[in-house]
Amino acid sequence: MFQSPSLEALVQELKKLPGVGNKSALRMAFHLLRAPREEAEALAKWLVRVKERVRLCVVCGNYTEEETCALCLDARRDESLICVVEQPSDIYLVESTGEYRGHYHVLHGALSPLEGVRPESIRIGELVERVARGVVKEVILATNPNVEGDATGFYIADLLKETDVIISRIARGVPVGGELEFADQLTLARAFRGRRGIE
């Protein structure tokens, strides 16, 4: 169907992106073709630049262009708290709540023997070292609510058992603002199981 090898190659590359199928890839490619040259150049420039400049924060593992990320350097944040997440994108989710003012630790994955992901493959050792430095008082595990995320949580909790930090797991529950009627049964059931007393 393609009369242009370049266009075909572009579509093939776009299709490798997560969530992009044939149709979306075609739409993006045709959009870029019609768009002003600057738009395509800007996209190309930033694609290359993120690969060149973005690296992992030496402290938390978040994406940054410096040695240490802005979140870790922010003196207003509470460094006695560490929230452990699987991916940098999870930081943006937690930050968007405005609820949390502590530090982060990005594992870059979750334990999965099936896929060969071992404790050394993700940044668990770095977390243990951070805790060993003594400033941290509480570790909040915010790994994904699936078997791999839970296994990772249990593993970390076990490693930190001997230290005197408090270890907590974020609660799973009913979405706020929504009505009970619209919460799916599973979420509701889990919320019941994890219920707490009213102070």
Add this chain to the structure above:
Amino acid sequence: MILDSLRLLDFRNFRELEIEPGGRCAAIWGPNGRGKTNLLEAIFLLGTTRSHRTRKDPELIRFGGDVYHVAGSYRRSNGGRMTLSVAYEKGGRKKGRVDGKEVSKMSSLVGRCGVVLVSPEDVEITKGEPERRRQFLDLTLCSIDPIYLRSLQELGRILRQRSSLLRDTWEPDRARMLDPWDRQLAAAGWAITEARARAMEELAPLVEEAYSALGGGEQLVIGYRPGIGREPVSEEDVLQKIVAVRDEDLRLRRTTIGPHRDDLDLELDGRSIRAYGSRGQHRTAVLALKLAAVRLMAQRLGEEPILLLDDVFTELDASRAERLATRLDGAGQVFATGTGRAELDRFFPGVEHFKVEEEGRVVRGG
């Protein structure tokens, strides 16, 4: 639940089909090989999101087609209406809709319309490996308990992760590595065992009663044999047992304890039906199990499920078939297939007829 209309597009041998059953009993008949079972398969698919014959959705697409589409419109006993549909495109993901609205997870379709299917292969439930009996329980429980379905999916994932560790002989500290998986195995294992045990308590008297009502002279007793053993009374107990057999598991490289090792004991007058049952006894026992499942689903869902009888009457002797026909009160609607009109007429007076003709055409009244 009553299925008022069923629409198929490029499903199995049907290019385009719409039938409107609507009554309490529908007879689907015609010579073999014309797709009678495919119609039951479609109704089963709407209730459970999958076929009873294959896990491969591409096989369900009509030869030469690219997408199959199955849609049903239902009437509840209180008069409420609901539509369900399932569509699958080659190379894509299966999509489900409830009342026209797409669901994010296929699992949220399960149990909207309870279905119980009896097919000739079901004799394996009483005759075959323990896996067949677990499948019977799972199919019944998944429809009435969404948490059960989720626990079952989690258990599968946990077991695969765990066995991957058990086979990894390079790992120096396997006990520590196993720990997070064992804790989850204990949690999921306990949840599933409890749900199965509770269901079996309700099922056992229903099965016994159905068996004698079907004219089985003997007493059919059904019992649950949990793979975690009978002693555990909590998740912690289960975890202790799992940890205790760790070395054994590491040596054998498989998980020797858990609900994936459950079985059901079925005894006729104290003798194992699996070992000693006759052909007729197996058939009656399977029907008793299915009728009990119908009752259990009706109780738990608050809505009578649809019963699908695939080629059941040709296999039963006349007196048992008659008794079966009088025992269908727990089902909201019954679909029965057979090769001849007469045999179905005999058991269901006033039944609606659908004759399956060549090339996937279906004629009402026949």
